[in-house]
Amino acid sequence: MTTAVAIWTFLVPLLLLWWIFQRAAGLKGGLATIVAGVAAFGAVLFPWFGHSLPHWSASLSGNFSVIMAVLLLVGIISRAGGCGFFRAGDWKAAWIFGAVASLLLYPSALGLGPQNFDSYALGWPWLFRGQSLVLFGGAGLTAALLIWCGNRFGYVLLLALLAYATGFQESENLWDYLLDPVYGAVSLLVVLWSAIRRVSR
Amino acid sequence: MSGGSHALTHVRTMPTLPRLILAAVALAAGIGPWWAAHEHGAKSFPGFIVQSHTDGAPPLFRTETINAGSPHAKSHSATLAELPDGTLAAAWYAGSGEGTSDVAIYLAKRSAGGAWEQSEAIFTRQRVMSDLRRNVVSLGNPLLLADDTARLGLLFVSIAAGRWSGSSINLAWSEDNGSTWGPARKITMNPLANLSSLPRNPPAPLVGGGWAVPVYEEFLGKFPETLWLQPRGSDWSAAVSRIEGGVYILQSSLVPLSERRVASFFRDFRPARWMSASWSEDAGRTWTKPVTTELYNRDSGQCVIRLSDGTLLCAFNDVSPGKRENLRLAFSKDEGRTWQTVATIAEEPGSEFSYPYMIRGRDGAIRMVYSARQTQIIFAEFNEAWLQQQTEVAP
Known part of the structure; x- marks a missing residue:
């Protein structure tokens, strides 16, 4: 996996979670978006069954x-x-x-x-x-x-x-x-x- | 993201000239890569190299166990390649069981006229996880790619999750005939999370370099495809074309009959139990609808190669009380439509002989590897004189 693919497979799940948190919480505005972004960042780094979400998503598909x-x-x-x-x-x-x-x-x-x-x-x-x-x-x-x-x-x-x-x-x-x-x-x-x-x- | 129901067209806020320039850029961005690929890239269905040499030697037949004394409970899916100096390289996967975490890809070599050397693990799960920076549950289905240089290629499967349906194909290169290996990289074969792709059976060398590799998908559908690997500068281009869709055939055996004409034979798991076949007149671009042949196939791997006079030779599991209790050879004189069983390579009630893989050496001899009871990797070597001898005594 190249560095560009590694960054991409980190970035897209982060954006997806960010968007989901933002929508799910019904949040609007700059501060709420930052809070959702921090939560998404934490969720992306959190190890699920031993690996982070980007690691899992890259394992199944690196092509977002x-x-x-x-x-x-x-x-x-x-x-x-x-x-x-x-x-x-x-x-x-x-x-x-x-x-x-x-x-x-x-x-x-x-x-x-x-x-x-x-x-x-x-x-x-x-x-x-x-x-x-x-x-x-x-x-x-x-x-x-x-x-x-x-x-x-x-x-x-x-x-x-x-x-x-x-x-x-x-x-x-x-x-x-x-x-x-x-x-x-x-x-x-x-x-x-x-x-x-x-x-x- | 959001939605709406307004019209596609909006009030044009951007002046006409910049919009025109951007529209032209968009059109160029679409066609540009297509044009550039034709100028500098790989070739579209370039045709096949057909081997036709024969050894003229007296009848020869011998077998040998490559992985004698192997500690592994499972050794299976062997592949074979001849290196430029006549050395043979065989690879297979082995471990405590199919899909287990300790499965590794093993490689053994035999110099011309010599004996098989001790095998070595060339790719372990840990190594592949490090190379790919991805989760890997297990490995499987290696396939060697050899040409006239010291470069040796290896395709193999890594399973990201679950079983074989969670597999994808990786490619690695060795620049010293398999002694050391560069990093493995994943090949994108399909848009559905790139899962459920596996290679099987010998690659067919292409005019201008590269190979057509028989691969198959087994996600929701089960169908055969061809992986086209061609050199592109210092790198390789990979693309996949479909032979047949559906859910009933896989593991094709690709047999070039001439530069543009090619046959493909399939493992078939329909109740009818006959191997099916398809032919292409345009170097693998389009294929005839698969038809059943009169050669038995009970959902097991087979391998077909072309002999020096155009006769096709198939290694297959014939009718037996168990599923794969024998391994036989059959001839076809009509490009695979009809077959005559001529010899038995192995047979033992209650046993299993499977996944034959045949190549023709530069000396014209036929070399085969197969697995016995999925624990031993057996090497068989014979020539056309021996096959002719078997034909004469066959009923």
């Missing part, structure tokens, strides 16, 4: 998506009363992107769908040359269109693409910079909940 990390950071800062970088439409774009990407990726990764097709393989730019352009070009085009339309999720997507170019993660697959099971599951739940509310109105 850049998008999820940025969304957590934006969520924490917004609730702290800082700059409202994301507006409702930006969040909506984030959830739709996560839900659509999850549906495209995870069923296929589990061996479902077309039997010898794995959309995860398109995340390596050199293996399936032509097909992988759909993912790389599609992600770039989505980010470009969102930025052009003034949607700030486009900047987050751009950040994920630039992070992929640096190769700081353990994975060489673009999907792992865009999506992870936590972001995917939350996105699906939010989109599903929104759809149910819309239908039941």
